[in-house]
Amino acid sequence: MSAHHQPQPRKPLPDGFLDDVRALLGDRLQLGEAIRAQHGASETHFEPALPDAVAYPHSTEEVVALVKLCVAAEVPLIPFGAGTSIEGNTIPVRGGITIDLSQMDAILSVNAEDFDCTVQAGVRREQLNEHLRDVGLFFPIDPGANATIGGMASTRASGTNAVRYGTMRDAILSLRVVTPDGRDIRTSRRARKSAAGYDLTRLMIGSEGTLGIITEITLRLHGIPEAISAAVCSFDTLEGAVDTVVQSIQIGIPLARVEILDDLQMRACNRWSKLDYPELTTLFFEFHGSQSYVEEQVRTVKDIADMNGGGEFRWSNLPEERSKLWKARHEAYYAAVNLRSGAIGWATDVCVPISRLAQCITETKADLDKSTIPATILGHVGDGNFHVVFSIDPNAPEEMAEVETINARLVERALAMDGTCTGEHGIGIGKQEWLVAELGDAVDMMRMIKRALDPKDLFNPGKIFAL
């Protein structure tokens, strides 16, 4: 499972290519080592690979021009947002030009009456929510990191709110995309639903930049609920925590968020975010609705937690307390990595049918306990999706090998339960062999689509699958 660590073939840029790009972008074409290194690294354990240059377009028209230059010169191009992806999704394994969309960060329109907005790909989710607050709306998808909307679309991100509000698949009404043949298309109109032809919107979502460059996104928004209540509850057993969630969902409680953190993750959070929660398996809840409906939800879930060995509910009804709680959850990845000083993170995620979740987490926890490498479990338990974060020594190759073996067992366990090798991180570099194990011949259908749309394999080459 380490083919992805082999170097990939790189070709030198053709003569005159950079001059052509500079004529287009001026000093928004950057060749400096530091900037290239920043765009060649990732948040996790993957070996970096530097792009030959980094381009910062300011408009879809500039992206079209860039694409045409790259395709004519057969130069790979890698769309880049905030660089917060987990599976090496933006590493330029064959070199080429990284197209950094972070300067395309305009919020183009907000249609409050229609609960939608249109943004450029480089807008970040926190920026968007700050902008929306005054009109009483919010954008619910929250993968933790302050990612760009374009990056979140490209990896089909989801996160803590998905149990109630869905994933990027559900959140997007329409995309503006620059295709490999240099067209500037919109995949859909602004209507809530449509049966007009193939669902190019969904085809692009999760395609990790391999089929085109997303430059604008029209998003569905939601009204800020009248009442929001958050709570933390510890459990004696992992099964008790998972069963609480499963039973709550089964009787129809529309949990807005429900996150599981295992004992080690709670210790890491306490240390990193200076908190004093019990270091036991813990659920973080959030409830949305009218005042009376939230109260009804809370009563029911408390009863269910009681029956499953849950402890006291610690409430955070004030916005600043809630922020503190969710800040701790958002910092959980860094907290876990920093369980050892000088360590780097190795993160994986799977998603299984919810009836299999308790078993999958319990078996995984037992497997982790056999290793000396610190590893935490945290997850979006309402979706059946959870993460394992390993804190590994970057100078100990045997740790990398051990983690790959544990990860292989985790993914095989999830696949045997009719689950998926990745709930929300995407395939990137790290999950390519698992994609084939999961979907078999369907991957060939993906390849046929890729070859048809990007015959020269220039758009984020080497990601999702080798062509």
Added chain:
Amino acid sequence: MSAHHQPQPRKPLPDGFLDDVRALLGDRLQLGEAIRAQHGASETHFEPALPDAVAYPHSTEEVVALVKLCVAAEVPLIPFGAGTSIEGNTIPVRGGITIDLSQMDAILSVNAEDFDCTVQAGVRREQLNEHLRDVGLFFPIDPGANATIGGMASTRASGTNAVRYGTMRDAILSLRVVTPDGRDIRTSRRARKSAAGYDLTRLMIGSEGTLGIITEITLRLHGIPEAISAAVCSFDTLEGAVDTVVQSIQIGIPLARVEILDDLQMRACNRWSKLDYPELTTLFFEFHGSQSYVEEQVRTVKDIADMNGGGEFRWSNLPEERSKLWKARHEAYYAAVNLRSGAIGWATDVCVPISRLAQCITETKADLDKSTIPATILGHVGDGNFHVVFSIDPNAPEEMAEVETINARLVERALAMDGTCTGEHGIGIGKQEWLVAELGDAVDMMRMIKRALDPKDLFNPGKIFAL
């Protein structure tokens, strides 16, 4: 806008082809005129075109064998469910073999704990809901007709519950598909979400049989709500009715169903279904939730309706009363067509951002009022989606021409409002030029995908676009 009425080229079946199919299916290959006519007609005004034969497979393996025979012999094949589509989606315009999946009607598994089930493509939605009732679950997508799940997937159907529960896009976890190269693939696993590669599930949903044959579907289910309440309310003005819905959604009421029927449609329903509702613009509502939450929703919506000129709420809280109400709604199409005896139906639908819905419906109503052809408006007003049903004289070509002109104005009106030319009927034969008007170059991207996956253009050829 009538290119679709021109005859398409047909090739005779190659020698020996039918013998090969008969060797596979025996008397489940049918050549009789009546059966071919049944599969060559449609529910609406399109000119029929007969298939050369109709095949009734019983398994995915038989579908694979059929596909291989058809592709080798270059014979078109048209997947067929219940034949209830509206845009001529199953008419074999170039002849070939209609593959009728109605005998593949097994419910393969129900995973009550995971709120999902897997069915063969020929299962009908009413059959599925009867099967599910005992486990307290239901499948919410309801396009009116008792369609097959496979057909509903192929046209991205939605209907009355979509405002709360989404469309077929949201309802499907995974598909089993026979591809044009004869592979038998699954597009996804049974996990609630996944970021594993391209979203082939969504690519197939709404592709109208042009990219493969769906043989099995894994569906998301929902718990039957603790309380269900339905109501009917008349309004003096169309705007009052639409504004009631828009304002209810904007303050966060999770309406389970909300249907608009105009005055003429109410007259048609009264006559056809023997009812006594006021013949005014009317909303049909349904509310789902816990007892107290439903009561809260109802109180709020009544207040909003009052402010917008709504009359009394007529309640149907008993299941049999609710069934009567929704039966009338489901029969609305036939009621509308039968406003004139001997008439046939000509149906269209558009969907616009909800802020534009009142204007779109009002302008359309004014346009319809100028014509002598009876035409009703009914729609899924919570989604911004509405239908117009014309009751036309099949022997009066000038009526067909007039309706095409009115439809053109309707679609142009919707597109000018950033809406779509079809919210739920699909493109089929009837909306092909409008698809291009709506999405421009994006249609070329669809064509590239079609050519890559079905290079001989054998899967439901002539639908969605001409290659």
